[in-house]
Each structure stands twice: as C-alpha cells, then as structure tokens.
Amino acid sequence: MYNKKDQMMSIKTVADNALNQGEGILRLTPTWVPRSFCIPGKRIKLHPDDYYALGAERGGIDERWFSSTTPADNGPLTSRNEGLSHIILKDGRKTEKILLRDAIDELKSEILGERLWDQYGGWTMYSKFFDNQKALPFHIHHNDKYARLTGQLGKPEAYYFPPQVNNHGGDYPYTFFGLNPGTKRNQVMACLENFSKGNNRITDLSSAHALSVGTGWDVPPGVLHAPGSLCTYEPQKASDVFAMFESITGNAVIPEELLWKNTPEDRMGDYEFLLDVIDWELNLDPDFVQNRKMMPVPVKNDNDLKDRYIENWICYKSSDFSAKELTILPGQKINVTDKAAYGMILMQGHGRMGKWKIDTPAIVRFGQETCDEFFVSEQAASNGVTIENLSDTDPLVMLKHFGPDNPDLNLNLNEV
Numbered sequence: 001m002y003n004k005k006d007q008m009m010s011i012k013t014v015a016d017n018a019l020n021q022g023e024g025i026l027r028l029t030p031t032w033v034p035r036s037f038c039i040p041g042k043r044i045k046l047h048p049d050d051y052y053a054l055g056a057e058r059g060g061i062d063e064r065w066f067s068s069t070t071p072a073d074n075g076p077l078t079s080r081n082e083g084l085s086h087i088i089l090k091d092g093r094k095t096e097k098i099l100l101r102d103a104i105d106e107l108k109s110e111i112l113g114e115r116l117w118d119q120y121g122g123w124t125m126y127s128k129f130f131d132n133q134k135a136l137p138f139h140i141h142h143n144d145k146y147a148r149l150t151g152q153l154g155k156p157e158a159y160y161f162p163p164q165v166n167n168h169g170g171d172y173p174y175t176f177f178g179l180n181p182g183t184k185r186n187q188v189m190a191c192l193e194n195f196s197k198g199n200n201r202i203t204d205l206s207s208a209h210a211l212s213v214g215t216g217w218d219v220p221p222g223v224l225h226a227p228g229s230l231c232t233y234e235p236q237k238a239s240d241v242f243a244m245f246e247s248i249t250g251n252a253v254i255p256e257e258l259l260w261k262n263t264p265e266d267r268m269g270d271y272e273f274l275l276d277v278i279d280w281e282l283n284l285d286p287d288f289v290q291n292r293k294m295m296p297v298p299v300k301n302d303n304d305l306k307d308r309y310i311e312n313w314i315c316y317k318s319s320d321f322s323a324k325e326l327t328i329l330p331g332q333k334i335n336v337t338d339k340a341a342y343g344m345i346l347m348q349g350h351g352r353m354g355k356w357k358i359d360t361p362a363i364v365r366f367g368q369e370t371c372d373e374f375f376v377s378e379q380a381a382s383n384g385v386t387i388e389n390l391s392d393t394d395p396l397v398m399l400k401h402f403g404p405d406n407p408d409l410n411l412n413l414n415e416v
Contacts (some may be wrong), residue, residue: 015103024380033063050366067343068126069101070238113378125321127401138246143221157236158315160216170229174208178283216294218317222279333388338381346372349396
C-alpha cells in the first residue's frame with residue numbers, strides 16, 4: 001500500500017508515462033453522468049441495457065462528460081469521482097487509470113501550457129453531450145458573483161447540435177430563451193412565489209426557438225433557458241451551479257429544493273435573491289437571436305484546403321471556452337496546429353491521430369474503454385497534430401473544446 005507521498009509520486013509517474021506514451025496526447029475513458037430529473041434520449045451510443053446502470057433511483061444516464069476536472073453535483077447519492085475524466089495508460093497487459101484533474105495538478109504547464117496554468121491554475125472548462133428525450137425545466141446558471149457565495153464558479157455555456165447524435169429530435173426540439181421584452185420583475189416574482197402551488201407557468205414570459213442541427217447558441221450566466229430535446233454538445237465553464245425556476249415541465253414535477261439550489265443559507269426563501277441572479281439586460285434583449293445564435297464560421301478562408309479538410313468555429317462568443325468542428329475528408333492526411341491545449345471527441349469515422357488509432361464506436365457498454373476521446377497538451381497542439389482519415393468513403397469528424405482566452409480565436413463578432 002502506498003503512503004500519501006508514494007501515492008502522489010505514483011500519480012505523477014503514471015501521468016508522465018501517459019504523456020510520453022501519447023507524445024503529448026492523453027487517451028481518456030468515457031465519463032457517464034445520470035440525472036434524476038431526466039429521461040435519456042438514447043442517442044449517445046450507450047448500450048440500451050446500460051442507461052440505468054447506476055440504478056433507477058439515480059435516474060437515467062443522459063450525459064457524457066469530456067475533459068472534465070469538475071465533479072458532478074447530483075446530491076447525496078453522487079458516486080465517487082462522478083463527472084471526472086480518467087486518463088488510461090496501457091503497458092502490455094498492465095492498465096493504469098488516473099484522474100485528468102490529478103495529472104494536471106502534477107504536471108501543470110506540461111499539459112496545459114504556461115499561459116493557462118499561470119493564469120488559471122487548472123483546466124477551467126469541460127464539455128458534454130446532453131441527451132434528454134424531453135425539454136428541461138426553465139432554469140438559470142449563476143454568474144461568478146452569485147456562485148461565489150456558495151464557493152463555486154459561475155457557469156456560462158454554449159450549445160451545438162451535431163448531426164451524428166441527432167438521428168431523432170426528441171419530444172420538443174425547441175428551447176425557451178430569456179424573457180419577452182417588457183417583462184417586469186414582479187411578473188417573475190409571482191411565478192416564483194407560486195412554485196409550490198402547481199404549474200407556475202413561467203415560460204409564458206418567454207419565447208421558444210426552433211433548434212437546428214449544425215447550429216448553436218451562446219448562453220451566458222444569468223440567462224433563463226429551458227433546453228429543448230436535440231442532443232447537445234455543450235462546452236461550458238467548470239461549474240455545475242444552477243437553480244430551477246419552473247415547477248412543472250410537461251408532466252414532470254420539479255422539487256422545490258431545486259429552486260433554491262446553490263442559494264446561500266442566509267438567503268433561502270428570499271425570492272429577491274433569485275431575481276437578482278437574473279441578468280435582466282441579456283434576458284430582455286430584443287435582438288437575442290442575432291446576439292446569441294451561432295452559425296459555423298470557417299477557421300480559415302482557404303479554398304485550396306476544402307478538398308482535404310474543413311474546420312469551423314462552432315462555439316465562439318464566450319471568452320471562457322471555445323470549440324471547433326474538424327472534418328477530414330476520406331483518404332486525407334493533414335497536420336493541424338493550435339496555440340492552446342484542448343480536449344476532443346470523435347464523432348464519425350476512423351483513422352490515426354499522432355501515434356493513436358482513433359475510431360468512433362457504434363455502441364458502448366457502461367465501463368467499456370474507447371478510442372474516441374483524447375486530451376491534447378499545448379505543446380503537442382502547437383507542434384502540430386497529424387491526423388489521417390483511413391476511410392475511402394467516410395469523413396472523419398471531431399469536436400475540439402478549448403479553455404479560456406483561446407489565442408486562435410480572433411473573430412470579429414460583428415461580422416458573424
């Protein structure tokens with residue numbers, strides 16, 4: 001048995017070996033997360049028998065988290081290390097697994113680069129698939145000011161709807177965003193006060209927007225939203241803070257305790273506090289769609305590259321994270337450079353990335369290892385990653401999620 005010092009040395013050794021084995025690219029294992037208030041849409045390639053692998057009382061698994069150093073907050077039944085990504089190291093028949101969080105704590109800038117480590121001291125985002133059959137309740141994520149009162153970070157997030165995991169749209173592929181222009185504080189107050197009296201009908205104060213595959217939305221903290229039922233790729237700041245403002249969604253009753261989730265003890269029952277969490281300017285923005293919807297934007301406007309690969313920004317309105325979609329056409333081999341560390345999830349096809357074989361699984365058992373998720377260190381990213389599509393017919397498609405202040409992200413948002 002290791003003592004504490006030996007155990008920490010062991011984590012560092014495994015992290016070093018994994019980084020060296022992958023030449024700066026770390027292989028990760030799938031991280032599945034259940035939600036007690038959700039019904040799985042069954043589009044994230046988990047085996048049909050495994051959506052309730054953690055037990056019916058935990059709810060169905062409708063999320064897969066990527067590049068996560070953030071534990072899930074699922075109440076008292078939350079399992080150890082739930083929501084945290086693991087690195088896998090294979091040496092012959094021997095397999096070692098360590099948390100990505102622990103590896104970053106040990107190797108620091110060797111993984112993240114000096115910019116991210118010196119400024120943030122860790123990896124401050126993660127991404128996930130959110131795969132719900134129905135729409136979620138109307139809810140809000142606190143900003144840093146209000147999240148800090150319970151020792152947490154604020155939570156901006158973004159949505160992208162990949163075609164590869166949207167073979168069906170679920171029950172309600174529409175999202176309520178914000179509040180109708182002209183909505184008053186006392187109208188929202190009345191809905192919150194009626195939370196425990198039945199349907200508080202708070203979405204009467206909002207408008208639903210149709211969701212389209214291949215597009216996305218920017219959702220800053222403080223913006224009320226009720227995500228629709230398309231399967232969503234969600235880059236976000238490393239936080240799991242929220243409060244549910246809607247009492248009944250469809251036929252599902254939302255426990256009142258979720259209205260007060262992440263509220264400081266001394267503000268429990270204080271509806272004025274919940275109203276203060278709302279960013280009124282963003283919610284009442286008459287140009288909400290124009291300012292928050294995201295269409296894919298080419299990373300480079302180079303027509304000579306389009307017969308080899310296509311790379312688009314898909315999440316680009318937040319300084320806390322960003323994301324790209326990279327498509328390599330059949331039979332092509334490219335070298336792609338980025339100035340920042342990133343996580344990636346393979347969506348379609350098979351091939352090679354650096355020294356790794358990569359492939360998109362058709363179906364995954366709970367606990368099974370895959371070759372579709374990796375974390376690329378800053379040094380490997382800046383040196384350039386060679387990616388080859390080994391199919392003669394199928395595109396190779398991956399989504400890449402980056403941390404804050406991506407130095408490659410220099411779009412003029414007034415032009416996109």
